[in-house]
Amino acid sequence: MVLLEIKNLKMDFGKNADALRAVDGVSFNIGAGETVCLVGESGCGKTVTALSIARLVPAPPANYVGGEILLNGRDVLKMSGSELRSIRGGVVSYVFQDPGASLNPVFRIGNQIKESLKLHKPEKATNEEVIRLLKLVGIPAPESRIKNYPFEMSGGMQQRVMIAMALASEPKLLVADEPTTALDVTIQAQILELLSELKQRLGMAILLITHNLGIVGDMADRVAVMYAGQIVELSPAKELLRRPLHPYTKALMASVPKLHGTADRLSAIPGNVPRIGNFPPGCRFAPRCPIAKPECSDKLPDLVEVEAGRFVRCPFWKSP
Amino acid sequence: METATPNPTAEAEAPLSPWQLFWRRLKQRRIAMVGGVILVVLYLVALFAGFVAPYSYDRQDRDRFFHPPTWPRLSSFQLVVPRYEQLSGDFNYHAVPDDTRPVRFFVRGDPYKLFGLVPATIHLFGTGDEHYPVYLLGTDQFGRDEFSRLLYGSQISLSIGIIGILLSFTLGMIVGGVSGYFSGWTDTVIMRLCELIMSIPALYLIISLRATFPPSMSSAQVYAMIIIILSFIGWASMARVIRGMTLSLREQQFVLAARALGQTHLKVIVRHILPNTFSYVIVAATLSVPYYILGEVVLSFLGVGIQEPNASWGNMLTAAQNTEYLRNYPWLLAPGAAIFITVLAFNFLGDGLRDAADTKA
Amino acid sequence: MSLLEVKNLKVYFPVKHGMFSRTREFVKAVDDVSFAIEPGETLGLVGESGCGKTTLGRAIVRLVEPTAGSVLLDGEDVAQMSGSVLRARRRKFQMIFQDPYGSLNPRMTVEQIVGEALDIHKLTDSKAARQKRIIELLKAVGLDAIYAQRYPHEFSGGQRQRIGIARALAVEPELIICDEPVSALDVSVQAQIINLLRDLQQERGIAYLFIAHDLAVVEHISRRVMVMYLGKVVETADAKTIIREPQHPYTQALISAIPEVDPESKRQRIILPGDVPSPIHPPGGCPFHPRCPIAEERCRTEVPAFREVARKHFAACHLAGTKIASPRNPARSDAV
Numbered sequence A: 001m002v003l004l005e006i007k008n009l010k011m012d013f014g015k016n017a018d019a020l021r022a023v024d025g026v027s028f029n030i031g032a033g034e035t036v037c038l039v040g041e042s043g044c045g046k047t048v049t050a051l052s053i054a055r056l057v058p059a060p061p062a063n064y065v066g067g068e069i070l071l072n073g074r075d076v077l078k079m080s081g082s083e084l085r086s087i088r089g090g091v092v093s094y095v096f097q098d099p100g101a102s103l104n105p106v107f108r109i110g111n112q113i114k115e116s117l118k119l120h121k122p123e124k125a126t127n128e129e130v131i132r133l134l135k136l137v138g139i140p141a142p143e144s145r146i147k148n149y150p151f152e153m154s155g156g157m158q159q160r161v162m163i164a165m166a167l168a169s170e171p172k173l174l175v176a177d178e179p180t181t182a183l184d185v186t187i188q189a190q191i192l193e194l195l196s197e198l199k200q201r202l203g204m205a206i207l208l209i210t211h212n213l214g215i216v217g218d219m220a221d222r223v224a225v226m227y228a229g230q231i232v233e234l235s236p237a238k239e240l241l242r243r244p245l246h247p248y249t250k251a252l253m254a255s256v257p258k259l260h261g262t263a264d265r266l267s268a269i270p271g272n273v274p275r276i277g278n279f280p281p282g283c284r285f286a287p288r289c290p291i292a293k294p295e296c297s298d299k300l301p302d303l304v305e306v307e308a309g310r311f312v313r314c315p316f317w318k319s320p
Numbered sequence B: 001m002e003t004a005t006p007n008p009t010a011e012a013e014a015p016l017s018p019w020q021l022f023w024r025r026l027k028q029r030r031i032a033m034v035g036g037v038i039l040v041v042l043y044l045v046a047l048f049a050g051f052v053a054p055y056s057y058d059r060q061d062r063d064r065f066f067h068p069p070t071w072p073r074l075s076s077f078q079l080v081v082p083r084y085e086q087l088s089g090d091f092n093y094h095a096v097p098d099d100t101r102p103v104r105f106f107v108r109g110d111p112y113k114l115f116g117l118v119p120a121t122i123h124l125f126g127t128g129d130e131h132y133p134v135y136l137l138g139t140d141q142f143g144r145d146e147f148s149r150l151l152y153g154s155q156i157s158l159s160i161g162i163i164g165i166l167l168s169f170t171l172g173m174i175v176g177g178v179s180g181y182f183s184g185w186t187d188t189v190i191m192r193l194c195e196l197i198m199s200i201p202a203l204y205l206i207i208s209l210r211a212t213f214p215p216s217m218s219s220a221q222v223y224a225m226i227i228i229i230l231s232f233i234g235w236a237s238m239a240r241v242i243r244g245m246t247l248s249l250r251e252q253q254f255v256l257a258a259r260a261l262g263q264t265h266l267k268v269i270v271r272h273i274l275p276n277t278f279s280y281v282i283v284a285a286t287l288s289v290p291y292y293i294l295g296e297v298v299l300s301f302l303g304v305g306i307q308e309p310n311a312s313w314g315n316m317l318t319a320a321q322n323t324e325y326l327r328n329y330p331w332l333l334a335p336g337a338a339i340f341i342t343v344l345a346f347n348f349l350g351d352g353l354r355d356a357a358d359t360k361a
Numbered sequence C: 001m002s003l004l005e006v007k008n009l010k011v012y013f014p015v016k017h018g019m020f021s022r023t024r025e026f027v028k029a030v031d032d033v034s035f036a037i038e039p040g041e042t043l044g045l046v047g048e049s050g051c052g053k054t055t056l057g058r059a060i061v062r063l064v065e066p067t068a069g070s071v072l073l074d075g076e077d078v079a080q081m082s083g084s085v086l087r088a089r090r091r092k093f094q095m096i097f098q099d100p101y102g103s104l105n106p107r108m109t110v111e112q113i114v115g116e117a118l119d120i121h122k123l124t125d126s127k128a129a130r131q132k133r134i135i136e137l138l139k140a141v142g143l144d145a146i147y148a149q150r151y152p153h154e155f156s157g158g159q160r161q162r163i164g165i166a167r168a169l170a171v172e173p174e175l176i177i178c179d180e181p182v183s184a185l186d187v188s189v190q191a192q193i194i195n196l197l198r199d200l201q202q203e204r205g206i207a208y209l210f211i212a213h214d215l216a217v218v219e220h221i222s223r224r225v226m227v228m229y230l231g232k233v234v235e236t237a238d239a240k241t242i243i244r245e246p247q248h249p250y251t252q253a254l255i256s257a258i259p260e261v262d263p264e265s266k267r268q269r270i271i272l273p274g275d276v277p278s279p280i281h282p283p284g285g286c287p288f289h290p291r292c293p294i295a296e297e298r299c300r301t302e303v304p305a306f307r308e309v310a311r312k313h314f315a316a317c318h319l320a321g322t323k324i325a326s327p328r329n330p331a332r333s334d335a336v
Helices: A046-052 A081-087 A109-120 A127-136 A155-167 A185-202 A213-219 A237-242 A247-255 B018-027 B030-047 B146-182 B184-199 B202-212 B219-249 B253-261 B265-301 B313-319 B323-328 B330-358 C053-060 C083-092 C110-120 C127-140 C145-149 C157-169 C187-204 C215-221 C239-244 C249-257 C297-301
Strands: A002-013 A020-031 A035-039 A062-071 A092-095 A173-177 A205-210 A222-227 A230-236 A304-307 A310-312 B073-075 B078-086 B093-102 B104-114 B118-126 C004-015 C025-037 C042-046 C068-073 C093-096 C175-179 C207-212 C224-229 C232-238 C307-310 C313-315
Touching (some): A002 A046, A002 A205, A020 A230, A035 A046, A035 A213, A092 A155, A127 A155, A185 A205, A185 C249, A205 A213, A230 A237, A247 C187, B018 B030, B030 B146, B146 B219, B146 B265, B146 B313, B184 B219, B202 B219, B202 B265, B219 B265, B253 C157, B265 B313, C025 C068, C042 C215, C053 C093, C053 C207, C110 C157, C127 C145, C187 C207, C187 C215, C224 C239, C224 C249
Parallel strands (some): C042 C224, C175 C207
Antiparallel strands (some): A002 A062, A222 A230, A230 A310, A304 A310, B073 B078, B104 B118, C004 C025, C224 C232, C307 C313
């Protein structure tokens, strides 16, 4: 059963002559209980796409100029204010990158979780439920932790609190925007472990945004790779890691140093990530692409299904 | 070796310095530009006060005490000014009909020194005939032209504001920068001193400072004294804020980099830390100037400001305190209006500067 | 003679309670660390937050004052120097910072930023020579000469890091402390900067102390690697060796925590319970024992010595060499 369907989403920042396209025709689905990773570098539009699912991007300057976001069949872009408030937390919850900045420093964490409960499940807005949630996310001695302020907790603990807040309303979809980037590696492992367990236990779908391909390997069922506002490759995770098809994906994987790696020199991708408003004509990766041909800059390639369940935006994907 | 050639189209625009970006953002704020234009006009007029004012600030017209404003009228395409006559002994003046003289521009009048240096006699406007005076804002109890005195007074009041904040803010920035950068005992001592200064009520401070100066001084000395007194009060709060900003700027990596290169402490403070406080300083300065102008007014009210016959907005207002004057000769309040407009203009400009500085990259 | 020899370096920060009370507690950010770097060599330094790696880097460059110990650069103790002597010596060691957005003064042009380095040490004697040198440096890091008049906000993160590297190179240092130079950059740009650093090392024989939390990056660029935990060095060895045969349980857990790109890997993840501890109240005995899956009674009471456990391979663990192959520890129990 398909939970989320994003169809040809187009979003600009600004209007008319000043408009800068941030999301350019993005389409993908998430099924119930599925984990999809959205991979890309800064400025590719992954965060904005994810925030759009609950229309969290402030609407000026954001301007949706095309496409649909169907959450359980209803288009989020056409929802009214009250409908949006009910899906936010109710159907889709968010966990953001820096837990220190996402938690209000002047309120105790018990109250912040209760606030989340009051909005969607008011009959459960009790300390007992808060304690249950804290146990669920693996915080030891939750009874005493309820009274803590965010600054009294470590980064890993804070992120667990964020996850507890997100889960309070039993969402069907959890959107996690780089949830472990700000955390130490050993804590990152803990949080990813927790997300896997929760996924299994609660049957929740997860949209995980990251720039770390290793996390993709550990967590994802399917992967969408974004570049300059578009999806350039969409594929089951294991297939993509085993055999990437798009030149960008291949170059990205080749440029990341690996443990036990033998490369003497990393094969870096030349140039810089194009900034919004400065996308090159035709294929946006062409200026940096090792196999670019002259015609690549003429026409923007379509996202085409080239193998079962595998989509690529490159006519020359077969080249080694 | 690979070079990273950046996207050529991205760098097509001419580069803009942080100042240029700031200026561009400021221009978009209409009200700030209005304030700015008003101030530019005020300061230009103050600079050329001798030229714009038809009369000298101490020229007494013994026939025309408390004369109401004489505004030029349009009569057969000419600006003319009528002659007034005192009908009874109590300063009631009436215009004599059909007895007028045209107002001319660039007339000869009382001698003055432009910029205090260049002797000249040409004034912007006038009639050239002393029986047909142009008193745009009337005269005071000594028969002196209020408009001219207003302009000469603007030189004092406006310049006190600018020089005062320049002095106090420079001192405040240096002291605050040093205090925040070195921390420890230096910081503690300096900050306690600032708090001491700030906790003394300004009025008493002003009076006690005035008492440290000899009671009779030349007007130039009084002018300098006023600036010193006002600056002394003002620098402490600026120092506190700059010290706070320095504490956080000190940890920025570009400051660490400068230290790692071996830059001397003084240069680190002056080249790296203080320039990054400018956006705050400019706004604070603009919003503080009105207090200096008002401070001069307070000093005059206390009788320790600029002395007669020199004009300042403060002593002009002080002389107009009498209720009888206010009722019968309201034009004597012109300096109050001038102060109001000036303070408003500074506030408009300051708000605009703050908005422009706020979203700095 | 080693280029850099750090001996028993300690950096303690006092924790003050109130304005007038005497200091009772210390944050032992760096607690008795010793190591050496040879000319032209790269020593990698890994650890998580609170381990003291950044403080160590800054103490070597005297941006933070060492509390005790010595930092011998070409035989001279830099930790004891001050004033103009120290300032002159600063030419020998420089630092590259982590945050590309905070490491350049936003009000200075590129030319002023790089030129300041030349001016402080009077390395050029005419305006023309200075200009020429700045352009040379920009070229050396892969930036075009026309960028000299631009301001930092017009550049991308990777380019700003290059400017920072040019600034460090200007004084012709023998040692550069790289404090997480690529952590804040996009993945596709990280490789460019890593390659640039390697090339510069090969051309100019500069030694690096490469501080990072990403073991894969550190392994790639370093000849030897040091692992720090709570202010102490827990393991040091050749880069390849430490990855293949880690002796200390923390190193093993660190390696196993790294998400792997290889989908076929059936590697068992070692999940450490609890949080990275705070350096104000370090545990007694071995600092790692509260989170260690194989901790014994001895570990709680005795601080393990930093000893050679294999050739040129040092570790501070009573049970060095024991492989932790335990199944995943749930992250719930016995958190610190």
